[in-house]
Amino acid sequence: MTSTEPIVSVRNVSKYYDDNCVLERLSLDVESGSICTIVGASGCGKSTFLRMLLSQERPSRGSLLVDGKPIAAEPTPDRGIVFQRYSVFSHLTVEENLLLVREVETAPMAARLFGVARRQALEDIEETLEKIGLTGARKQFPSQLSGGMQQRLAIAQTLLKRPKILLLDEPFGALDPGIRSDMHELLKGIWQENLMTVFMVTHDISEAFKLGTRLLVFDKRRYDPHDSSAYGATVTYDLDLYKQQSTANLPAIESIVGGHRAVEKGKKP
Numbered sequence: 001m002t003s004t005e006p007i008v009s010v011r012n013v014s015k016y017y018d019d020n021c022v023l024e025r026l027s028l029d030v031e032s033g034s035i036c037t038i039v040g041a042s043g044c045g046k047s048t049f050l051r052m053l054l055s056q057e058r059p060s061r062g063s064l065l066v067d068g069k070p071i072a073a074e075p076t077p078d079r080g081i082v083f084q085r086y087s088v089f090s091h092l093t094v095e096e097n098l099l100l101v102r103e104v105e106t107a108p109m110a111a112r113l114f115g116v117a118r119r120q121a122l123e124d125i126e127e128t129l130e131k132i133g134l135t136g137a138r139k140q141f142p143s144q145l146s147g148g149m150q151q152r153l154a155i156a157q158t159l160l161k162r163p164k165i166l167l168l169d170e171p172f173g174a175l176d177p178g179i180r181s182d183m184h185e186l187l188k189g190i191w192q193e194n195l196m197t198v199f200m201v202t203h204d205i206s207e208a209f210k211l212g213t214r215l216l217v218f219d220k221r222r223y224d225p226h227d228s229s230a231y232g233a234t235v236t237y238d239l240d241l242y243k244q245q246s247t248a249n250l251p252a253i254e255s256i257v258g259g260h261r262a263v264e265k266g267k268k269p
């Protein structure tokens with residue numbers, strides 16, 4: 001593989017749920033090491049797109065390639081996802097929650113690690129806790145953590161699997177602005193250290209501009225006034241944020257993300 005070969009290729013992908021066309025003819029090549037931030041009106045298929053990249057969903061048409069090969073049929077450890085609110089086990093401490101990730105991955109039947117394997121897992125967890133700034137909280141239970149700390153735990157769980165492709169579905173949406181800003185720094189640091197490719201959905205356009213190397217705006221190109229599910233969304237703006245920090249497109253993007261057009265079509269805002 002040459003370094004210019006895309007890590008992810010989306011080839012003419014459409015996704016239907018029964019007659020509801022959610023995504024339509026989506027085509028995209030993404031270079032390794034990109035942070036693609038994704039914005040679009042509520043319900044336009046952003047989470048569906050991430051679930052396809054995780055192999056939780058399959059395209060109805062078209063194909064998805066990872067490293068030039070058809071995407072695996074099932075989720076694999078090289079692709080990890082963090083949701084807006086992550087469910088961690090409340091009866092396990094921070095450290096135990098992380099150990100469980102490793103146990104389930106290494107010994108799926110017993111979900112227990114012993115001896116060298118356990119020591120190695122604990123070392124990895126130590127390193128991850130440090131990276132994520134949770135070393136002091138390792139013996140605490142999730143209920144004793146702030147929202148930002150819980151979200152860091154969720155990110156730590158995903159990072160332990162060392163994914164090449166990190167999928168983030170509005171991961172900071174529930175956090176206060178100050179904590180969000182800390183999380184932005186954390187994410188940039190982790191991204192630089194681990195050479196990951198990131199896809200991150202957000203409703204916050206300034207966050208999309210600040211964190212992304214590339215901004216993808218999902219919207220419908222065409223509408224059927226009698227049937228809002230007839231056509232799906234695709235990428236209508238694709239901005240290289242290294243080259244283009246212009247705000248010329250901002251009003252149009254704000255209008256799309258605000259769901260004004262979707263509202264006109266009688267969809268949820």
Ligand SMILES: Nc1ncnc2c1ncn2[C@@H]1O[C@H](COP(=O)(O)OP(=O)(O)OP(=O)(O)O)[C@@H](O)[C@H]1O
Nearest residue numbers: 017018020022040041042043044045046047048049
């Ligand atoms: N499993 C499913 N079965 C049927 N329809 C679904 C399913 N998952 C999603 N949809 C539909 O697909 C469309 C897109 O949903 P999706 O969750 O991807 O939107 P979204 O862009 O992530 O929205 P939001 O910004 O509100 O999170 C919606 O109309 C939704 O109802």
Ligand SMILES: [Mg+2]
Nearest residue numbers: 046047048169
């Ligand atoms: Mg969503």
